[in-house]
Amino acid sequence: MEIKLVKKVLEYHDAIAGEIREELTRRKLYAINIMSSPGAGKTTLLERTVRELVGELTIGVVEGDITTTNDADRIAKQGAYAVQVNTEPFGGDCHLGANMVQSAMAELPMDKLDLLIMENVGNLVCPAEFDIGEDDKVVVFSLTEGDDKPLKYPLMFRESSVCLVNKIDLAPYLDSDLATVRRNVGSVNPEITTFEFSAKTGEGFAAWLDWLRGKVKAKQQG
Amino acid sequence: MEIKLVKKVLEYHDAIAGEIREELTRRKLYAINIMSSPGAGKTTLLERTVRELVGELTIGVVEGDITTTNDADRIAKQGAYAVQVNTEPFGGDCHLGANMVQSAMAELPMDKLDLLIMENVGNLVCPAEFDIGEDDKVVVFSLTEGDDKPLKYPLMFRESSVCLVNKIDLAPYLDSDLATVRRNVGSVNPEITTFEFSAKTGEGFAAWLDWLRGKVKAKQQG
Numbered sequence: 001m002e003i004k005l006v007k008k009v010l011e012y013h014d015a016i017a018g019e020i021r022e023e024l025t026r027r028k029l030y031a032i033n034i035m036s037s038p039g040a041g042k043t044t045l046l047e048r049t050v051r052e053l054v055g056e057l058t059i060g061v062v063e064g065d066i067t068t069t070n071d072a073d074r075i076a077k078q079g080a081y082a083v084q085v086n087t088e089p090f091g092g093d094c095h096l097g098a099n100m101v102q103s104a105m106a107e108l109p110m111d112k113l114d115l116l117i118m119e120n121v122g123n124l125v126c127p128a129e130f131d132i133g134e135d136d137k138v139v140v141f142s143l144t145e146g147d148d149k150p151l152k153y154p155l156m157f158r159e160s161s162v163c164l165v166n167k168i169d170l171a172p173y174l175d176s177d178l179a180t181v182r183r184n185v186g187s188v189n190p191e192i193t194t195f196e197f198s199a200k201t202g203e204g205f206a207a208w209l210d211w212l213r214g215k216v217k218a219k220q221q222g
Numbered sequence: 223m224e225i226k227l228v229k230k231v232l233e234y235h236d237a238i239a240g241e242i243r244e245e246l247t248r249r250k251l252y253a254i255n256i257m258s259s260p261g262a263g264k265t266t267l268l269e270r271t272v273r274e275l276v277g278e279l280t281i282g283v284v285e286g287d288i289t290t291t292n293d294a295d296r297i298a299k300q301g302a303y304a305v306q307v308n309t310e311p312f313g314g315d316c317h318l319g320a321n322m323v324q325s326a327m328a329e330l331p332m333d334k335l336d337l338l339i340m341e342n343v344g345n346l347v348c349p350a351e352f353d354i355g356e357d358d359k360v361v362v363f364s365l366t367e368g369d370d371k372p373l374k375y376p377l378m379f380r381e382s383s384v385c386l387v388n389k390i391d392l393a394p395y396l397d398s399d400l401a402t403v404r405r406n407v408g409s410v411n412p413e414i415t416t417f418e419f420s421a422k423t424g425e426g427f428a429a430w431l432d433w434l435r436g437k438v439k440a441k442q443q444g
Contacts, residue, residue, distance in 0.1 A: 037259045038346045038375060039367025066347065068374055092377060094316070094347035122374070123347055124260045125288065125316035144366040144389070145261025152290055152344070153260060155314060167366070173395055175422075200397075 013130065016098035020105070020133025024116070030219035031116040032212075033096075033134035035156060037149075038122030040142040041166040043071045045199035046119060047078050052209055054079035057114040057216060062104040064096040064121045071119065080117075083107045087121060095127035096120050115216050124149070128156040135219065136160075142167040147180040150188045157188045162195070164208065169198035235352065238320035242327070242355025246338070252441035253338040254434075255318075255356035257378060259371075260344030262364040263388040265293045267421035268341060269300050274431055276301035279336040279438060284326040286318040286343045293341065302339075305329045309343060317349035318342050337438050346371070350378040357441065358382075364389040369402040372410045379410045384417070386430065391420035 024031050036042050050059055059080040063072040064087065072084035083104040087093035090100065101118055108116075118134060120127040128137070139160040141149060144167055150157045157163065163185050171178065178196065185194060195211065197204030246253050258264050272281055281302040285294040286309065294306035305326040309315035312322065323340055330338075340356060342349040350359070361382040363371060366389055372379045379385065385407050393400065400418065407416060417433065419426030 037261060037344070037367075038371050039259060039364075041368075065374055067376060068370075070370060070374070092347070094345070121347070122259070122371075123316070123345060125314070125343070125345055126348070142261075142366070144364070144392070145259075146263075148290075148292060149260050149344075152287055152292070154289060170366070170392065170395055173392055 013098045016102055017131040017133040020098060020102055023105070024133065024135070027110060028220045028222055029110070029113055029116055030216045031118065031134045032136050032138050033118045033120060033127075033132055034138045034140060035120040035124075035127045035160070036122060036140035036142075037124045037145060040122070040140045040145065041199050042119050042122070042140050043074055045140065045164065045166060046075055046117060048199050048202065048205060049209065049212070050075060050078040050080040052205070053115070053212070056213070058112045059115045059117065060108040060110070060113040062096070062101055062116070062118045064100070064119055066092050066094075066121060081108050081113070094121055094123045095130050096132050097130060098132045101132045114220070115212070124153045124156050128159045136162060136215070138162040138164060140164045140166055141181070143174055143176045143178070143181065144170055145176075147176040147184060150181070150184040154188045157185060157192065160189070160192060162193045162211075165194060165196040166199055168196050169201045169203060235320045238324055239353040239355040242320060242324055245327070245332075246355065246357070249332060250442045250444055251332070251335055251338055252438045253340065253356045254358050254360050255340045255342060255349075255354055256360045256362060257342040257346075257349045257382070258344060258362035258364075259346045259367060262344070262362045262367065263421050264341055264344070264362050265296055267362065267386065267388060268297055268339060270421050270424065270427060271431065271434070272297060272300040272302040274427070275337075275434070278435070280334045281337045281339065282330040282332070282335040284318070284323055284338070284340045286322070286341055288314050288316075288343060303330050303335070316343055316345045317352050318354050319352060320354045323354045336442070337434070346375045346378050350381045358384060358437070360384040360386060362386045362388055363403070365393055365396055365398050365400070365403065367398075369398040369406060372403070372406040376410045379407060379414065382411070382414060384415045384433075387416060387418040388421055390418050390426065391423050
């Protein structure tokens with residue numbers, strides 16, 4: 001009985017994710033779902049992404065957090081349309097749900113957007129299990145977290161098509177090793193596209209922006 | 223109907239947590255539940271804790287991970303009895319459950335132990351919601367995660383009686399500020415006991431060990 005109910009809830013979420021995906025296809029609008037541990041630097045990398053692309057692309061951001069509106073405020077300052085989703089009214093959910101994303105999209109000027117970014121709740125486990133209608137799942141992983149994390153949280157790395165390795169400016173002060181990170185990410189998901197950068201200093205950031213521009217263009221050209 | 227079922231599952235878990243608590247009381251054995259984001263340094267701090275206390279106390283560790291046995295291996299090398307719990311067979315659960323802890327305790331030489339440490343799955347959200355029979359919940363937070371995390375993940379900091387701020391050796395290279403961390407932790411939970419240290423260098427570690435010794439002793443003296 002329990003299994004049936006869980007299945008029903010998942011079917012409801014998948015149906016909404018399907019609606020989101022249809023809308024994005026109709027609009028030729030590319031969308032990414034950005035996921036990571038708390039503190040891997042998702043918001044800082046979004047700030048820089050928006051700041052560097054704002055002249056070329058109109059960007060909408062759905063900011064997922066359990067509580068607070070800090071992140072939407074930070075992103076809006078950089079020139080994107082940002083909507084905060086707090087999961088606290090949804091029982092403090094540890095991930096974005098398709099229903100929450102759909103409500104947030106109703107608050108965004110969807111007609112104007114070239115790129116939609118969904119920033120998930122900081123959590124390296126649960127968000128990987130939920131489809132929210134995105135084109136690509138992106139996992140952000142900071143070098144400070146230790147090079148073994150891809151092995152310990154494999155589902156997140158398996159479900160993602162892109163891995164962003166952040167905080168490489170701290171490499172000289174850490175025991176984590178970039179070569180080991182690459183090997184561990186590759187062993188869990190050999191197909192994943194990886195970019196290594198510091199969202200703080202900007203080192204290595206251009207390649208990620210170019211990849212994103214390419215994806216936006218490809219979707220627009222259908 | 224869904225609410226009833228969830229309630230039943232929680233009641234089942236709470237009943238087992240109650241059994242664990244009774245056993246710990248009977249044995250006068252102090253137990254902590256250590257929680258954090260992935261990569262905050264739980265295992266490194268446990269390695270040092272075990273290494274520095276191993277002559278005085280006999281320590282048992284329940285290591286929670288979704289997959290891999292790396293952590294139990296690391297801890298056992300320092301001289302503790304360590305049992306790995308993988309949540310993958312339990313559906314990849316993002317937290318330890320009381321049932322898993324009880325199974326792991328059956329593998330430990332409980333008669334000999336002076337201290338029981340449960341290292342939870344790396345996750346700053348879900349583990350805070352589950353009682354596993356511990357005396358104290360301990361949240362580990364690394365300075366690299368950003369000083370706003372206590373505000374964004376308040377439940378974890380509210381449920382914990384101790385906050386360990388780790389990786390203070392990296393402070394010179396980070397924008398995060400220890401004074402802001404203290405203020406944010408205090409605003410969410412004014413009653414929490416905080417220790418600041420680097421588990422890597424050992425700076426500030428003695429105060430945490432003294433606190434732990436005191437708790438072990440207090441429980442033994444009943």
